[in-house]
Amino acid sequence: MTTSTALLTDRYELTMLAAALRDGTASRPSVFELFSRRLSGGRRFGVVAGTGRLLTLLREFRFEDDELRFLRDNDVVDADSLTYLENYRFTGSIRGYREGELYFPGSPILTVEGSFADAVVLETLALSVLNHDSAVATAASRMSIAAGERPLAEMGSRRAAEQSAVAAARAAYIAGFRATSNLEAGRRWGIPTMGTAAHSWTLLHETEEEAFRSQIDSLGTDTTLLVDTYDIRAGVETAIRVAGTGLGGVRIDSGDLPIVAAEVRAQLDDLGATDTRITVTSDLDEYAIAALAASPVDAYGVGTSVVTGSGYPTASMVYKLVARQDPTGAWIGVAKASTDKASHGGRKAAFRTLVDGVATTETVVVSDGFEHLDTPAEHPDGRALQTTFVEAGEIDTAYEGPEGTASARAHHLRVREELPVRALALSKSDPAIPTVFIDAD
Amino acid sequence: MTTSTALLTDRYELTMLAAALRDGTASRPSVFELFSRRLSGGRRFGVVAGTGRLLTLLREFRFEDDELRFLRDNDVVDADSLTYLENYRFTGSIRGYREGELYFPGSPILTVEGSFADAVVLETLALSVLNHDSAVATAASRMSIAAGERPLAEMGSRRAAEQSAVAAARAAYIAGFRATSNLEAGRRWGIPTMGTAAHSWTLLHETEEEAFRSQIDSLGTDTTLLVDTYDIRAGVETAIRVAGTGLGGVRIDSGDLPIVAAEVRAQLDDLGATDTRITVTSDLDEYAIAALAASPVDAYGVGTSVVTGSGYPTASMVYKLVARQDPTGAWIGVAKASTDKASHGGRKAAFRTLVDGVATTETVVVSDGFEHLDTPAEHPDGRALQTTFVEAGEIDTAYEGPEGTASARAHHLRVREELPVRALALSKSDPAIPTVFIDAD
Numbered sequence: 001m002t003t004s005t006a007l008l009t010d011r012y013e014l015t016m017l018a019a020a021l022r023d024g025t026a027s028r029p030s031v032f033e034l035f036s037r038r039l040s041g042g043r044r045f046g047v048v049a050g051t052g053r054l055l056t057l058l059r060e061f062r063f064e065d066d067e068l069r070f071l072r073d074n075d076v077v078d079a080d081s082l083t084y085l086e087n088y089r090f091t092g093s094i095r096g097y098r099e100g101e102l103y104f105p106g107s108p109i110l111t112v113e114g115s116f117a118d119a120v121v122l123e124t125l126a127l128s129v130l131n132h133d134s135a136v137a138t139a140a141s142r143m144s145i146a147a148g149e150r151p152l153a154e155m156g157s158r159r160a161a162e163q164s165a166v167a168a169a170r171a172a173y174i175a176g177f178r179a180t181s182n183l184e185a186g187r188r189w190g191i192p193t194m195g196t197a198a199h200s201w202t203l204l205h206e207t208e209e210e211a212f213r214s215q216i217d218s219l220g221t222d223t224t225l226l227v228d229t230y231d232i233r234a235g236v237e238t239a240i241r242v243a244g245t246g247l248g249g250v251r252i253d254s255g256d257l258p259i260v261a262a263e264v265r266a267q268l269d270d271l272g273a274t275d276t277r278i279t280v281t282s283d284l285d286e287y288a289i290a291a292l293a294a295s296p297v298d299a300y301g302v303g304t305s306v307v308t309g310s311g312y313p314t315a316s317m318v319y320k321l322v323a324r325q326d327p328t329g330a331w332i333g334v335a336k337a338s339t340d341k342a343s344h345g346g347r348k349a350a351f352r353t354l355v356d357g358v359a360t361t362e363t364v365v366v367s368d369g370f371e372h373l374d375t376p377a378e379h380p381d382g383r384a385l386q387t388t389f390v391e392a393g394e395i396d397t398a399y400e401g402p403e404g405t406a407s408a409r410a411h412h413l414r415v416r417e418e419l420p421v422r423a424l425a426l427s428k429s430d431p432a433i434p435t436v437f438i439d440a441d
Numbered sequence: 442m443t444t445s446t447a448l449l450t451d452r453y454e455l456t457m458l459a460a461a462l463r464d465g466t467a468s469r470p471s472v473f474e475l476f477s478r479r480l481s482g483g484r485r486f487g488v489v490a491g492t493g494r495l496l497t498l499l500r501e502f503r504f505e506d507d508e509l510r511f512l513r514d515n516d517v518v519d520a521d522s523l524t525y526l527e528n529y530r531f532t533g534s535i536r537g538y539r540e541g542e543l544y545f546p547g548s549p550i551l552t553v554e555g556s557f558a559d560a561v562v563l564e565t566l567a568l569s570v571l572n573h574d575s576a577v578a579t580a581a582s583r584m585s586i587a588a589g590e591r592p593l594a595e596m597g598s599r600r601a602a603e604q605s606a607v608a609a610a611r612a613a614y615i616a617g618f619r620a621t622s623n624l625e626a627g628r629r630w631g632i633p634t635m636g637t638a639a640h641s642w643t644l645l646h647e648t649e650e651e652a653f654r655s656q657i658d659s660l661g662t663d664t665t666l667l668v669d670t671y672d673i674r675a676g677v678e679t680a681i682r683v684a685g686t687g688l689g690g691v692r693i694d695s696g697d698l699p700i701v702a703a704e705v706r707a708q709l710d711d712l713g714a715t716d717t718r719i720t721v722t723s724d725l726d727e728y729a730i731a732a733l734a735a736s737p738v739d740a741y742g743v744g745t746s747v748v749t750g751s752g753y754p755t756a757s758m759v760y761k762l763v764a765r766q767d768p769t770g771a772w773i774g775v776a777k778a779s780t781d782k783a784s785h786g787g788r789k790a791a792f793r794t795l796v797d798g799v800a801t802t803e804t805v806v807v808s809d810g811f812e813h814l815d816t817p818a819e820h821p822d823g824r825a826l827q828t829t830f831v832e833a834g835e836i837d838t839a840y841e842g843p844e845g846t847a848s849a850r851a852h853h854l855r856v857r858e859e860l861p862v863r864a865l866a867l868s869k870s871d872p873a874i875p876t877v878f879i880d881a882d
Contacts, residue, residue, distance in 0.1 A: 012636030
């Protein structure tokens with residue numbers, strides 16, 4: 001089985017590449033920008049995620065024998081293009097927002113520079129990864145804010161395609177979740193994994209008591225027992241009878257949670273199990289979590305809503321040519337002009353303007369002229385938002401793997417502190433801060 | 442890189458397996474059922490998809506050294522469980538609805554039989570695949586019905602995680618789409634691929650005319666030119682001037698499509714390009730497609746909405762223990778009793794009852810007693826809906842790969858004809874036919 005990621009690509013990219021090789025424009029130095037015109041769902045901020053995964057997938061973006069054979073057998077491109085693709089290695093640069101960073105409409109999230117041919121073929125892969133992972137991270141961050149200090153676990157693998165589930169677990173972790181049920185996410189990204197038992201465990205046994213006793217024998221009294229297979233009140237009573245008042249926790253996966261949580265807490269306290277934790281896991285989203293803020297809940301498990309972006313399963317990021325050299329070698333900014341999908345041409349440098357540590361503006365300086373923008377960490381326009389991920393084809397390993405994931409999470413929790421208070425509300429509204437474009441030319 | 446799919450699994454499945462090995466219940470013959478309590482979004486029918494992919498992933502569901510090392514190093518399970526997993530091969534049976542088949546609330550879509558240990562560990566993988574692929578197929582079928590005879594292409598790879606995109610292309614194809622932009626879907630599943638050029642192609646050149654001329658030189662006059670980078674009217678004029686009246690097609694990716702399509706058709710006809718096709722691709726879903734039924738549109742390209750299930754990115758399928766042997770070896774049906782998530786215990790045989798070729802009822806015969814239900818193609822209760830995918834661990838290859846995908850598509854287009862007319866409406870409603878459970882014991 002091939003590990004190449006090169007065919008995770010829309011056919012038109014290779015068709016354009018073939019035509020560009022033929023008319024001589026394939027080698028034109030070009031700048032593509034990945035950005036979003038809006039925040040989906042009236043969200044007040046977006047969270048960038050996926051960059052670390054993209055860099056690893058880029059290492060495998062190679063057209064090997066299998067890929068070339070498919071392209072040849074299906075007449076996707078001509079012989080010259082096959083030769084070009086056979087030798088394809090991305091030799092350009094990729095700069096952009098760190099994973100975990102916030103973004104707003106027009107933020108230059110990723111900038112890919114190279115020849116037209118080099119950069120155009122990465123469109124689908126870059127968008128697939130960033131759109132999915134950022135949609136999950138954005139929803140997850142809202143849930144994490146709503147949960148406050150209470151721990152959140154991601155448990156939605158069954159409601160996402162099998163590989164997306166792994167990526168979603170990672171994005172949720174970056175955005176503040178503490179753990180995942182997905183074992184592959186644990187292996188691949190170093191995310192803590194969790195989970196104890198399903199309803200089938202209870203149903204496998206002759207009685208609930210037998211099931212609880214066996215689970216305690218196997219996992220110890222610190223485990224969490226699922227108490228809602230039959231009757232919750234009876235389940236809680238049985239759980240404490242079997243485990244004693246030192247039982248780690250109970251999980252509730254059905255019912256009207258604010259009411260049920262209060263009843264279960266009272267029952268546990270009456271039984272003397274005052275330290276037994278209550279985990280709730282039934283159809284939670286950021287609104288349900290917020291509604292439970294005053295309820296005696298100790299931890300949340302979130303499934304469907306986080307892996308599907310809580311109503312917005314994809315970000316609306318696009319990948320557009322924004323600058324290129326003309327035949328004389330001069331840089332020019334370019335942009336699509338259709339009125340409903342206008343974009344800003346030109347290279348961009350982005351800064352988050354802060355006043356007393358609170359973000360006030362997304363400042364984007366636009367210039368067709370500069371080859372490389374100077375973006376120091378300190379800048380009169382605010383905190384510089386772009387970093388270099390790939391330089392002359394060389395990928396910076398710091399952003400990949402478990403280490404990259406952990407540092408993205410730390411970065412997110414840090415920069416989220418810069419948001420103004422109004423950004424933390426869950427209701428639909430405008431972006432928390434405006435994006436201001438400044439023409440530097 | 443490992444190709445094992447075994448860790449695409451929630452941790453609690455292995456935790457339960459470990460506890461079951463310890464208390465002796467691991468070997469209990471068990472029946473798990475994958476079904477949906479409801480149709481998401483007031484849909485009138487669901488479309489099963491993913492089964493062929495699942496069977497292929499099941500072949501790779503092996504705990505190899507890498508997987509075992511992760512489980513050991515992270516104390517997920519004990520040593521006895523590691524030994525069990527090291528030798529794990531699914532040796533049970535899997536029966537269920539064919540891919541492309543319709544389903545309704547309570548339809549026994551997939552039935553997995555084996556020891557508890559054998560079957561419980563497949564929960565996450567089975568649900569991940571079926572929930573995602575069926576959500577896409579269900580939305581895609583509605584779009585395909587709305588499009589009528591006009592061809593539909595799937596172009597949403599950029600709005601789905603990179604591997605989901607391939608699965609989504611496949612699910613859309615099964616549900617009636619004609620082609621995909623995704624090259625990997627072409628390679629892996631034999632789906633026709635399509636695509637010509639993006640806005641970046643026009644912006645790469647000094648003028649739109651230059652871009653069109655180059656594309657025609659490379660791809661011939663039968664290509665499709667994207668005419669909305671600057672001004673659509675000027676774009677169409679340029680397209681026909683460059684290509685002649687034999688131009689294959691123009692693509693419109695912005696604007697108010699019913700108005701723009703009519704204007705472009707009139708302009709093309711005035712220019713004499715009466716056979717030049719119009720493809721539209723801007724934010725289409727089933728409702729937009731239906732609204733264009735009277736417009737002079739020749740083909741649709743659908744992106745975001747199809748790969749995200751048009752508002753419902755996951756089906757609500759669950760995987761539940763419904764029957765098991767008790768310690769004496771007698772079969773008993775089991776079911777969770779919580780009032781808001783009740784389910785039907787027992788093994789099930791399903792039939793679509795037809796009157797004059799039109800579906801009237803989803804008939805589900807329930808029995809704890811029978812070991813294997815007799816489900817001939819002809820049956821007094823209607824068309825038998827279940828087939829055998831895996832018998833004693835042996836996977837039937839007929840459902841996998843490009844052949845399985847093509848036959849699933851044919852099956853879908855055939856059984857969709859059985860739907861009553863009211864099932865074809867797009868508005869939210871009840872399931873098109875009721876599900877009736879009959880107790881055979």
